Amino acid sequence: xxxxxxxxxxxxxxxxxxxxxxxxxDRKNRVIIERSGIPVAAVVSxxxxxxxxxxxxxxxxxxxxxxxxxxxxxxxxxxxxxREVERAIAEVRREKRTEGSAGDST
Numbered sequence: 775x776x777x778x779x780x781x782x783x784x785x786x787x788x789x790x791x792x793x794x795x796x797x798x799x800d801r802k803n804r805v806i807i808e809r810s811g812i813p814v815a816a817v818v819s820x821x822x823x824x825x826x827x828x829x830x831x832x833x834x835x836x837x838x839x840x841x842x843x844x845x846x847x848x849x850x851x852x853x854x855x856x857r858e859v860e861r862a863i864a865e866v867r868r869e870k871r872t873e874g875s876a877g878d879s880t
Contacts, residue, residue: 777802777803777804777819777822778803779803779804779805779806780797780803780804780806781807782794782805782806782807782808783807783808783809784807784808784814784815787805787817794817795817798817798818798819799819802819802821802822804816804817804819804822805817805818
């Protein structure tokens with residue numbers, strides 16, 4: 775079931791907080807609270823919050839892995855890295871073409 779996103783003014787949210795909480799709990803809706811037309815808060819289900827926290831943790835882990843991968847190249851100019859990557863890709867493509875044409879002759 776896809777959650778419905780609803781936007782309410784902060785003044786309305788204050789008056790109807792109990793109802794908004796029930797709406798989120800019962801129907802798995804999401805409520806965005808705005809002040810002067812600017813989103814300032816959200817009421818979401820615990821499941822939505824858990825999913826958000828899981829995605830944040832996964833993102834942090836990916837950035838940690840990328841940082842680890844970059845460590846050996848600290849101080850190496852990005853232009854040099856790009857040249858080496860392009861060279862390596864060209865080499866692999868040459869090898870693949872060679873393997874492909876060798877397979878055609880059998």
